[in-house]
Amino acid sequence: LPIGISFFTLQAITYVVDVYRGEVKVQKNPLYLGMYIAMFPQLVAGPIVRYADIEHEIDHRRATLEGFAQGLRLFCVGLGKKVLLANTAGVLADSLLPREAAEIGFIGCFSGVAAYTFQIYFDFSGYSDMAIGLGKMMGFEYPRNFNYPYASKSATEFWRRWHMSLGGFFRDYVYIPLGGNRVSTPRFVANTMIVWGLTGIWHGAAWNFLLWGLYWGVLILLEKFLVMKVLDKLPRFVSHIWCVVLFFFGWLLFAVTGLSNVGEWFCAMFGAYGWLGTSTLWELQSWSYVSLVPVFIVGSLPWAPWLRKKIQAWAEGDPHRAIVAAPQKGNTAVPPCQVVCEGPVPAGRARAVTAVNVLADVALLAVFVLSCMSVVSSSYNPFIYFQF
Numbered sequence: 001l002p003i004g005i006s007f008f009t010l011q012a013i014t015y016v017v018d019v020y021r022g023e024v025k026v027q028k029n030p031l032y033l034g035m036y037i038a039m040f041p042q043l044v045a046g047p048i049v050r051y052a053d054i055e056h057e058i059d060h061r062r063a064t065l066e067g068f069a070q071g072l073r074l075f076c077v078g079l080g081k082k083v084l085l086a087n088t089a090g091v092l093a094d095s096l097l098p099r100e101a102a103e104i105g106f107i108g109c110f111s112g113v114a115a116y117t118f119q120i121y122f123d124f125s126g127y128s129d130m131a132i133g134l135g136k137m138m139g140f141e142y143p144r145n146f147n148y149p150y151a152s153k154s155a156t157e158f159w160r161r162w163h164m165s166l167g168g169f170f171r172d173y174v175y176i177p178l179g180g181n182r183v184s185t186p187r188f189v190a191n192t193m194i195v196w197g198l199t200g201i202w203h204g205a206a207w208n209f210l211l212w213g214l215y216w217g218v219l220i221l222l223e224k225f226l227v228m229k230v231l232d233k234l235p236r237f238v239s240h241i242w243c244v245v246l247f248f249f250g251w252l253l254f255a256v257t258g259l260s261n262v263g264e265w266f267c268a269m270f271g272a273y274g275w276l277g278t279s280t281l282w283e284l285q286s287w288s289y290v291s292l293v294p295v296f297i298v299g300s301l302p303w304a305p306w307l308r309k310k311i312q313a314w315a316e317g318d319p320h321r322a323i324v325a326a327p328q329k330g331n332t333a334v335p336p337c338q339v340v341c342e343g344p345v346p347a348g349r350a351r352a353v354t355a356v357n358v359l360a361d362v363a364l365l366a367v368f369v370l371s372c373m374s375v376v377s378s379s380y381n382p383f384i385y386f387q388f
Helices: 005-021 030-037 051-060 065-096 101-137 155-161 164-175 185-203 207-231 236-255 259-268 286-300 303-315 347-377
Strands: none
Touching (some): 065 101, 101 236, 155 207, 164 185, 207 236, 207 259, 236 259, 303 347
């Protein structure tokens, strides 16, 4: 199939449906419409851009030096995620996931799924960052696609943060037309499972993808009717552990093909084949990645925006301001890669902010150079989301 067919098909659907609903005007220039559907930065792996998102920019686009610079910075962030983090985690994932659960035991299965968990996030969010950055360079503002999903504390919150453009598509073009939640409880349950079944099949015509979608549908329904009442009363770190377990086993369904293999890997997670199976710790190579785990964790949590906002609050004279680095709801714009002060700042603190921004740019330049060196020196540069 053509690369990106699922993305440009959904984009074309949004245009047709929105024109039918009268929410956007008909684009009479076929070249402009073709540009929208085949926009190369986000064509092959998203984010899914609705015509309404860029309708004004198609006719009145303004490419500025400031926008180009911000786009370039965001592109470097995404490139670093993809090349330096996703590829590194992918080496371990690709060495373990094709193997039998009985061969690698608990440590091998756990390490394989953990590596895949980081790989798929850095791979897909890195691509999205690069696509959004390229759009900014050319004067387009694409919607944010990831909002630190691994910081979530529930399945519901996870899907407000993960692949936000896909979730928004199924909400507005499938779930709400079916009646959404303004229906009877049985119909609400059916609507939810239809949406999540379609979400699974959208990723691939295989049973494990359908089960993956239904798995999330069941979890969200359980939270809706039972679990959220308990989670809201628990400390955040406890509910966060709950979410980590959910997406960890969710990626097991996503990464391991074949229902029998999934069952064996699931059993291995509970010690059915011992710690190492028939392998040795040296053969599994998991130990060599232990030092990288803190880097993966820091990269997947909102430490950078939190620090940026803390510096901004300090510069503006309000160091005790409550900081929300990654809001739970809303398709918020992609944050800038630099500290941006909104109020008056004393001269001394302004110079400090400028120094921080310069250091950030130097760091991004280093990430870009290292990423280019890695691409040139290695043939291992897969975008795993291309297959979905």
